[in-house]
Amino acid sequence: MPAREAATSRPAPGTHTLFLDGDCLVFSAPRQEVHVLNSSAGVVWCALEDGLSPTEVSDVLAERFGLAPDAARAGLAAALAALRSYALLDGGAAPPVAAAPAPAAPAGLPPLGTPHFVADTQYALLGTRFRLRCTDTAVLGWVDPVLRHLATPPGAVDIVLALVGSATAGRYVLYQDNLPVGECSAVNGAAPLVKGAIWSSAVNRFDFLIGIHAGVVGGADGGVMLLPGRPGRGKSTLTAKLLRAGGRYFSDEMALFGTTDLRITPLPLPLCVKAEGRAALAEDYPDLATLPLHLRADGRRVAYLPPPPASLPAPGTSAPLRAIVFPHFRPGEASRLSPLRKAEALRRLMAECMVKRRPLELGHMRSLLGLMQQTACYDFSFATSAEALRLLRPILNLG
Missing domain, CATH: 3.90.930 (Outer Surface Protein A; domain 3)
Structure with a gap:
């Protein structure tokens, strides 16, 4: 050798x-x-x-x-x-992965100044309270319907957002606590901008262990099922369908694991439905076709679907993990729900980790292994929503 x-x-x-x-x-x-x-x-x-x-x-x-x-x-x-x-051997191993740098403030955006605000609303997410002020009532008509289920009565707030601009000017700039954080060139880009600021700020102020890219739906027994995976796997469609079947809405974006108990905290932002995906939900959500299409920074056109009010857990609650299902939308193939080895499920789960509050230590990993041992894990291929519901509803004990 x-x-x-x-x-x-x-x-x-x-x-x-x-x-x-x-x-x-x-x-x-x-x-x-x-x-x-x-x-x-x-x-x-x-x-x-x-x-x-x-x-x-x-x-x-x-x-x-x-x-x-x-x-x-x-x-x-x-x-x-x-x-x-894998850089697991000593000598010549690749260096440790560096933490991602904090995003820099956008360049070239003007200071806030003293604009005239004509609209003022408040929202709350993960215990953080936001005040949103707008200089244009038209732009609030695009933003507020997206976030209305997070609305709160007027009161003390943690973060002040200001959306300054107009359709005539062809520019909207978002400020957070008087500092510019982003912009869009048209009114249909405002809601993604504000939603992103609320999401990132609330998560950054919340104490958790890891955030996994996943849809999260609660079942009749009080536990939740995760649907992790990259975009295009059908997470949002399955999440929305399961809500109509009686599931509780935790998130279609991220599963937040508690620092010590690993319970999942709701992050109930509106469901994001791509323009081409609306037809799959038309029967369950007839009003979806009437919702405006928003333009995200990545160029995708999306509709924001507010969750059914009855599906929303009470603020401040959390739930234990019951099952992890890795979905794959495969038209034309037979639908199949197959048990997955726990180690492979953990590997896939960690591959979808979007954020860590702090570096993981050995104790954290041992806790995650203990959680996986008591969690049902599946690989799931589905061709139609009807077949998907037939196979997934029993996992959540939904009638």
Whole structure:
């Protein structure tokens, strides 16, 4: 074995071995990553942790899997290459992942000055109270219907937002506590701008462990189901459908896990429905076709669907996690709900982590493993909403 390979065949500092339902996982605290190892890589990793030399590890592989010496050496080389690619081995490992820098204030935006405000409303999210002031009543007509379910009576606030501009000027600038934070060129871009500011500010002021990109729906037993995944997987459609079936609305954006208890806190922003996705919800939400289309900063045209009032949990509540379902919208294929190994489910879940309040430590990961052990996990392919509801409603105990 080459000298370099032998020299780097030690676990990197800050790596920790964990087990979940018989699967071996490695948590890298410096890189804030969790990796699931296959059976041979798991044997190699544990042997390296025990201080065995590469030759001794090769012998362990040969004995464990009944391999010839050449095959064992080849298996060891493949496992070491995989571990090295994950930066889990000492010496030559990639540096720790740096924290993302705080977004810089937009350049070229004017100071607030002393505009004349003609509209004033208040909203609350995650315990943070916002005051929104506008210089144009028309723009409030685009923003307020999107956030009205978060409205609160006048009172003391934590953050003041000011939306300054007009359609005539062709520019709206959003200020947060007198500082410019963003702009749009048309009235249909104002609601995404304000919604984003409220979302990010409320989350930044809230104490949580991790935020996972997921739809979140509560069931009849008080627990919640997560629908994690990238855009286009059908999360918002499934979330909206499950609300009409009696589910409680927690979020179609992010699942916030509590710092110590890992309970999920509601983040009930309006459901975001892409223009091309409205037809799938037309039967359940007839008014959706009449809602205006907003223009997001990424160029997507979306409708904001206020959640049914009866689906909203009380502010300040939280709920335990009951199930995680990873959806895949696959037209033309048979719908299938398949149990998923807990280690793979955790890997996929952490891949959808959007934000951490603080760096994860070994204790946090052990708590997450304990949570996964008692959580039902599924891979879910669906072709139609009707089939999806048939398979998902029993998980939430919805009639």
